[in-house]
Amino acid sequence: MSEQKRSEQKLSEQERSDLAAVSAPWPVAKVFLIVCAAWLALSWPWLSGVVTVPWDAKAHFHPQLQFLASALHKGLSPFWTPFVFAGSPQVADPQSLIFSPPFALIALINPTPDFRWSDGALLGSLLVGALCLVLVFRDRNWHPGGAVVCALAFAFGASAAWRIQHVGQVLSLAYFAITLLLLSRALERGSWSYGFFAGIVAGFMVLGRDQVALIGVYVLAGLVIAAIAMAKQPLRALKGSMMPLSLGVLGAVLVAAIPILLTAFLAQESNRPMIDLAGAGKGSLHPASLLTGLIANLYGAAGPLENFWGPPSPAWEARFGPVDLYLARNMSVLYLGLLPLLMIIGVGVVRGGLWRREIVALSVAAILVLVYALGRYTPGFQLMFAALPGIDLYRRPADALFILGALFAILGGYFTHLVLTDTAPRPRPWQIALEAALLGAAFGLAIWLAWTTGRLGVAALPAITALLCLLLVAGALVAARGLALQGAGMAATLILAMTMTIDLSVNNGPSESTALPSSRYEVLRADSSNETIALLKRETARTAGPDRRDRIELAGIDFHWPNASLVHGLDNTLGYNPLRLGLYSAATGAGDHVALPDQRTFSALMPSYRSLLADMLGLRFIATGVPVEQIDKALKPGDLVQIARTADAFVYENPRALPRVLLVTNAQQADFDAILKSGQWPAGFDPRRIVLLDRAPPKLPGGPAGPGTVSIRDYGTTDVTLEADAPAGGFVVLNDVWQPWWQVEVDGKPAELLRANVIFRAVQVPPGRSTIRFTFRPFEGLFQAIGERIRKANPPPV
Template identity: 50%
Template sequence: MASSRTDPPLRDRRFPASHYWLAAALFAAGAVIFTWPWLFGGLTIPWDAKAHFYPQLTFLARSLHDGQLPLWTPNVFGGHPQISDPQSLIFSPPYFLLALLNAVPSFVAFDGVLFAMLVAGGLALIFMFKDHDWHPAGALVTAFAFAFGASNAWRIQHVGQVLSMAWFAIALWLLLRALMRRSPLYGALAGLTAGFMVVDRDQVAYLCVMLLVLFAVWTLVQQRARDESLGQSLWRNVPALSAGIIVGVATIVVPIALTIALAADSNRAVIDYPDAAGGSLHPAAFFTLVSANLFGTDGPMAAYWGPPASEVWGETGLALARNMADVYLGAIPLLALLCLGLVRGGLFARDILMFTVAAVWMTLYALGGYTPAFKLLFALPGSDLFRRPADATFPLGAMLAIIAGYLVHRLASGSLQANARQRTLEIGSAVLAFLACLWIAFDKGRLEQAMLPLVITASFLVLAAVILACARPLARQPLLYIALIAAAMTLDLRINNGPNESTALPAQNFQVLVPGAKDPTLDILRERLAASAAPDRRDRVEMAAIDFHWGNASLSQNFDHWLGYNPLRLKWFADATGAIDAVAVPEQRQFAPLFASYRSPMADLLGVHFIATGVPAEELDKNFKPGDLVPIGRTKQAYIYENPRALPRVLFATQARQADFDAMIKSGEWPDVDFRKTVLLEHPPASASETREPGSARIVTYGNNEVVIDATSPQGGFLVLNDVWHPWWQVEVDGKQAKLLRANVIFRAVELPPGAHQVRFVFRPFSGLLAQMLGHAPR
C-alpha cells in the first residue's frame, strides 16, 4: 500500500528496526512452540497431507534420484500425467528442493517445510508492517494470526492451499513495497512469488490473484493523495508493474497451460453452480471466530456438533469436512476487530480500508449459496473450475489478521481513542459475542459439551482485554508490550488451534506411506509381484476399502495400483473403469458397466493380478461368484486375492477388430474375443482382420516417461501396451515416428510390419501440449 498523508517520512520512523527484528525473533520462537508436537513430538499432519501430498513428494524424490523426470507416473490410475496435476508438487519450489536433497523425505521434513512456509509468510507481514511504520506489536498479532490461525491452522492438511497462502503473504509485502518504492526489482520479486503462489493451481491461489490485483489498483488510486493524477501514478509505476507481470506470467504460463489441458480431459472439466454451492461455508461457522472449539472440532468425530452435522443443523446440503468450518484467529484479533474495528471505526480507516473491503468480499465468497452475491461472484472467469467457495476462508483469515494487527497498531500508537460510550459498547460487544456462543450451544442442546470450550474462551477473552488495555500504559515500554503480545498469542493459539484430530495424528499411523515400509499386506503384495514378474509382465494391484491413506501408497512403494486417491482423473479412464477419487471405504469401490466385476475383461487387460481389500471381495463386488478370485492371504488390514486371468502388460495381437468405444463404455458390452490375439480399434486398417502367425513382445526398459519393447512377428500385427492412452504419448518404431493407436477402449497400441522391431513409447507433454493447442493432437 502506498504511503498516505499520515505516513511519517522514512527518516522519522517511530519504531526502530530493532523492534521489528525482536518481533520477528519472538514470532519464530512462538512458531517453534506451536509446531513442536509435529516436528519433535511424534505427531504428523494427517489426512490429505499424508494420504495425497506426501506420496506425491516421494514419487518426485524417487524420480529425481533415479535420474528420471516426474512427468508421468505408472503407479496410480493405470498411468497419470503428473506434470499436469496441480497437486503433484513438481512446480512447488520448497518441496522440489526437498525432493532434490533427500531421496526419501521424512514426515518431519515434509511437515517442517509446510510450517516453514507459514513462518516465512508471517515474517513477510512483519516486514510489511515495518515498511508502513505500524507498531511491531500489531505486526506480531498479524503474523501469529496469519500463520497459526483460521484455515492455515485448521486446514493445514490441504498442503497446496496453505502453500498458496504463504506465497500470497510474501507477494503482498513485495508488491506493496514495489509500489511504494516504484522498484522494478521488487516488482519482479513480487511477480515471482505470486507466480509460485499460482503454480499450486488451487482456488486459494485464484482468489489471492484477484486480491493482489485489487490491492495494486487501490494503491495506485491512493497515490493520488500525493498530488498526482491517476495517470501519473500509473506511469511512474509502469516499470515495477511491468517487471512483476512479465516475471509472474513467465513463471506460471507452462504449469497453467498443462493444468488447463488436464482439466479439459478430466472427470471435472467445470463445476456447475449447484455443485459449488454445496461447498459453501455455513454462517454458523463464524461462531468459531469467538470460540475455537465450541463445536468440538478438535475432538472425536462422533462428538462434533457444528455445521454441517445434519442431526444438529438439519439437512444443509453441504459437503464439507468439520475443520473447514473453523476460523479462530485468537482472542486479541477478535477483540481488536470487534472493539477497535467496529465500535471505534478503525475498520474504515484509510490505511486499512482496502483490506476491509477484501475481507467483506472473501466473506461473501466463502458463504457461497447462502448469499445472492455468490451467483455474481461465480460468474467471474475461472470460478467454475473450483468446487468449494468455503476455501475463501484462507484469504479471509489473512485479511482479518492484517486488519487486527493494524488496529492493535492504532491502539498502541494512541491514534484510536475511545469515549465513555464507546468503551461501554466495546464491553457489550465482547460480552454479546460470548453470549451468542452460549446461546447456540443451549439452543442445540449441547451446552454441557460446550462448557469447557466456553470456559477457555472466556479466559482468553479476559486475557486479551487486559493486554489491549495495557497498550497505552505501556506505550513507553514497547519492547515489554511486544513480548506480552507474543506470549499471549503463542499461548492462545497453541491451546485453541494446537494439535487435534483434524491436524495432528501419530506418525506411526501412516508408516505404510514411507518408501520401503515393512507391513504385512505390503510384504505379501511385493512378494507376489516379484514372483509373477516376466519379460512381458508388470502386474498391477488393487487396494480398496483398507483405510483412507492407502489409496496412494503405491506412489511411495513404487508398484502399480490401478486405483488411487486424486480428485482429478482422466475422463476416459474414469468412465471406463468407474474409478472415483478415493477407495477408503467399501462404498467408494465402484464398478462401471465396462468393469462390472472382478471377473471382467477390463480387470484382465489392466493386469490387476493381486487384490487387497479391507472387507471380503464379495462385499465390494455384488456380481462376485465363487472362483472369480483366489484367496492367497489374510492380514490384520486386508483380505488378499489373486486374479489368475490377469493379462501381461504387453501383448502382440495378430488381428484387429472395429469397436465403438463410447458405446462400449455406456453399454458395458465386450465383444467375444481373445485379447491375446485380437485388439479392438476404433478405425482398424483394412487388412487387420487377416489371420496371421503369432508374434511375441518383451519389455526392455520401463520408466516413468519411456517404455521400450522388443517385438518380433513373421507377418506383422499390433503391439498392445496395457497402459492408459493419452494424446501426449508418442511411439517410435526402430527410431521412426509411428502412429499411436487407442486400443481396447483405454490402452495404447501401434501397428508393426513383419520382422523384429524395437518400439519406444515416449511421453512428451510439452510438444503434446503444443500440438493440442494447435488442434493437431489426437482426441
C-alpha cells in the same frame, strides 16, 4: 495551564514521538527472532515427529512427495506415474508438487523424506509468509507488537491452522503473503525488480490452481487498483506502476503459463466437472460458524467426530433442519486469536478504524472475501459467481477463509499498532458499551445454540477457555500498551507474542483435525515393514515375466491407503486424486478414493473384478479391508483366490490377469463410445488375438505366419522400451492407459500411436525383430494441441 496550551504541548509531544519513531531503526532482527521462537513453540508437536499433519496431507500429498523424490534420485522423470490409476500425467496435476519450490527442493535433497520433512515444508512456508507480513509492517513503520500479532495470527490462525492438511491451499496462502510484500514494495518504490519477483511468486501461487490462489489473485489485483486510485496523483502513480506491473505479469507468465495450459488441456479430458451455482453453494460458510472467531472449538471440530454439532452435522440439522452443506468439520473455523478479533471488533468496527485511509482497501477486501465465503447466504456470492472468471471451477466458497484469515491478521495487527502508539480512535462511553454488548451477545448466542442443540457439555469447556483467554488478552494488552507508551516497545512486543502463543496453542493447537500420531501412517514410510505391502511386493516380483508387469488394487482399507502405491512402486489400478483421466474413470468406475468399501464403484465395461477389462489391465492382486464379496457382489466362488489375510487386508489373486504387453496379428475397427456405454465387447473379441482400434486398421504387409513374441526391455516412468519378434508383422499392444501426449517410435523412427481396446496403447510393427519405445512428451503434445486448436478456429479459406 490553559486547555489550548495543554493541546499544544500534547501535539508537540506527539510530533516528537513521531519523529523519534521515524528516526529510530525498526527492530527487524528482534521481531524476526520473536516470531521464529513463537513459530517453533507452536510447530514443535509436528516437527518433533510425535504427531503429523493427517488426512489429505498424508493420504494424498505425502505419497506425491515420495514419488517425486524417488523418481528424481533414480534418474527418472516425475512427469508420469504408473503407480496410480494405471498411469497418470503428474506434470499436469496441480497437486503433484512438481512445481512447488519447497517440496521440489526436499525431493532433490532427500530420496526418502519422512513426515517431518513434509510437515516442515508446510509450517516453514507459513513462517516465510508471516515474516513477509512483518516486513510489510516495517515498511509502514507500524509498531513491532502489531507485526507480531499479525504474523502469528496469519501462520496459526483460521484455516492456516485448522486446514493445514490441505497442502496446496496452505502453500497458496503463503505465496499470497510473499506476493503482497513484494507487490507493495514494487508500487511504493517504483521498483522493477520487486515487480518482477512479485510476479514470479504470484506465478507459483497461481500454480496451486486452487480456489485460495484464485481469490488471492483477485484480492491482490483489487489492492493494486485501490493503491493507484487512492494515490495523491493517480495518473502519476499509474504511470510509475506500469513497468513494475508489466514485469510482474512477465514473471508470472514465465512461471505459470505452461503448467496451467497443461492442466487446462488435461481438464478437458478429465473427470472434473464444471461447478454450478447450486453445487458451489453447498460449500458455503454457515453464518453460525462466525462464532468460531470467538470460541475456536465451540462446535467440537477438534474431535472426536461424534462431538461435532455445528452445521452441517446431524445434531444441528435435527434441531434447525437440513442445511444442505457439504463441508468437513474443520472447514468453518475462523479463530485467529482473541487479541486480533477484539481489535477488529472494537477499534475497527465499533470505533470506525476500518475506514482509515491507510487500511480501508484491506478492510473492503476483507468484507468482500467474507461475503464470498458465506456463499449462498448472501446475494453477493451469486453476483461474483456470475461476474468473475474462474469461480465456477470450484465447489467450496468456504475456502475463502484462508485469505480472510490473512486479511483479518493484518487488520488485527494494524489496530494493535494503533493501540500501542496511542493513535487509535478514543472510545466514547456508548462505544465501550456496544463492544461489551457485542461480546456478551456472541457468548450468549453460542451458549444458547449449544443448550438448544443438547451439546452444552461439548461447548462448555471451549467457552470457559475463551473467557479465560479473554482475561489473559485484556491484561496483556493493558500491560503492553503501558510499556509501549513508556518507550519499552520490545517488552510490549514480547508480552503480546507470549500471549498470542499461549492463546493459539490452547485454541488452535494439535487436534484430531490437524495432528494424529505418526505411527498411524506407517504404511506411507518408504521403509515401511507393513505386512500387506511386503506381501504385494513379493507376489508381483514372483509373477513378473518378460511380458508381464502385474497390477494391484488397494480398496476399502483406510483413507490413507490408496496412494501407498506411489510410495512403494506398485502399479495400482486405483488411487486417491480428485483429478483423473476421464476416459479411465468412465471405463473402470475409478473414483476420487476408496477409503470405504462402498467407494469402490464399478462401470458398465468393468462391472466386476471378474471382467475382461480387469484381466486386460493385468489386475492380478487385490487387497481389500473387508471380504471382497462385500465390495464386488457380482463375484462367484472361485472367481478370485484368497492368498492371504494380513492385519490390514484380505488379499486375493486373479489368475486370469493378462500380460502387460501382447503381440497380435488381427485388428478391427470398433465404436469405443458404444463399448463404454454398453459395456459389451464385440462378439468373439479376444485381446490375445485381436486388437480393437477406433479407426480402420492399417494393412499388414503379410508374410509367413509364425509364433511371435514381445517383451519388456525397460520400463520407466515416461519411457517404456519393448522388444518384438513378429514374423508376419502385427500390432504390439501395451496395456497402459492411452493419453495423447504419449508418442511411439519403432526402430528409432516415429510411428503412429494407436488407441487400442478402448483405453490402451498400440503400435503397428513390421515383420521381423523391432524395438518399440513409448515416450511421454507432454510439452510437445501441448504445443501440438494448441496448434490444432488454432487451426480449427482459423480454417483456411476455400
